Amino acid sequence: MEQRRTSIPVMVGSVRIGGDAPISVQTMSTVNPAEEAKAIADARRLAGYGAELIRFAVPDMAAAKGLAAVVKASPVPVIADIHFDYRLALQAVDSGVQGLRINPGNIGADDNVAAVVQKVRPKGIPIRIGINTGSLPADILAAHEGHPTADGMVEGALRHIRILEHMDYTNMVISLKASDVPLMIEAYQALAAKVPYALHLGVTEAGLVREGSIKSAIGIGTLLYEGIGDTIRVSLTGDPAEEVKAGQTILSSLGLREFGPTLISCPTCGRTQVDLIGLAQQVEQAIADLSVPIKVAVMGCVVNGPGEAREADFGIAGGKGKGIVFSHGEVLRTVPEDQLVTSLLEEIHKSI
Numbered sequence: 001m002e003q004r005r006t007s008i009p010v011m012v013g014s015v016r017i018g019g020d021a022p023i024s025v026q027t028m029s030t031v032n033p034a035e036e037a038k039a040i041a042d043a044r045r046l047a048g049y050g051a052e053l054i055r056f057a058v059p060d061m062a063a064a065k066g067l068a069a070v071v072k073a074s075p076v077p078v079i080a081d082i083h084f085d086y087r088l089a090l091q092a093v094d095s096g097v098q099g100l101r102i103n104p105g106n107i108g109a110d111d112n113v114a115a116v117v118q119k120v121r122p123k124g125i126p127i128r129i130g131i132n133t134g135s136l137p138a139d140i141l142a143a144h145e146g147h148p149t150a151d152g153m154v155e156g157a158l159r160h161i162r163i164l165e166h167m168d169y170t171n172m173v174i175s176l177k178a179s180d181v182p183l184m185i186e187a188y189q190a191l192a193a194k195v196p197y198a199l200h201l202g203v204t205e206a207g208l209v210r211e212g213s214i215k216s217a218i219g220i221g222t223l224l225y226e227g228i229g230d231t232i233r234v235s236l237t238g239d240p241a242e243e244v245k246a247g248q249t250i251l252s253s254l255g256l257r258e259f260g261p262t263l264i265s266c267p268t269c270g271r272t273q274v275d276l277i278g279l280a281q282q283v284e285q286a287i288a289d290l291s292v293p294i295k296v297a298v299m300g301c302v303v304n305g306p307g308e309a310r311e312a313d314f315g316i317a318g319g320k321g322k323g324i325v326f327s328h329g330e331v332l333r334t335v336p337e338d339q340l341v342t343s344l345l346e347e348i349h350k351s352i
Contacts, residue, residue, distance in 0.1 A: 013077030018198030274318030
């Protein structure tokens, strides 16, 4: 893995983004903050899954005002997502949000931008500038043969960045999202070399949970491996909790963060004489509530299982009607098949 790119850190409430801070996992609630009770419940729920920052769309003034109750009750910092109407940003700040997602170039006259900057400056609230392929200005598209390109996305981002820089406001985070994974990677790579700001990574409109998680893992994971990126959101058509889980898995797979147990399981084959899929599902469910960062293996046969999963802290490997429980490749005991999961959990709980 390449050395991490140096970026200017910002504080979103209690969460530091950039610099040498851990790469944070964000998500976006599907609840309108005008529905205060539902929004509060959703913020608490998503924080319970491990979301470190939660964004809420702010479509109108009722939503902007509703954020006050949400911010007060949320266990993690809240970011307001605003388009076009700068007055919603002003109200969101008054409601106590710890971050803004707003593009300076689409909220009207310079006086509007100045009003937002004047509002956030004394509070140290960072602004995330977000460029998507679907929101590029017509002149930039025309200059790039009528379709989004990495260079065009960078040009669009720099246009917004310069607006804030001219107002001597550099407390910002930048995102360059595309649904096309290679385009997203290329755009972030190009911008990372041009600006010192923290980068929010994501593949926008990635799709349903399965396909979207794969596309996001490729796009976000590639950039993180190259040392690019400071905070991430996996954008999925589904429960935002799945975004959090996928983001944590990406970071865990790269060794950048640890989020509780990791399950290792082999693909089933002709040597397997147990219900490997069922066992793996049982173990996954059984360890879901553990907070310790251990590796747990579920292997299909005793011949290769302990050796292939030698790095696992604990594991099981099946045989004909029975199996073994092992730790770091060493066999702890042999038990009937129907006792494998229970015995595994007993060994895990002895050590934590």
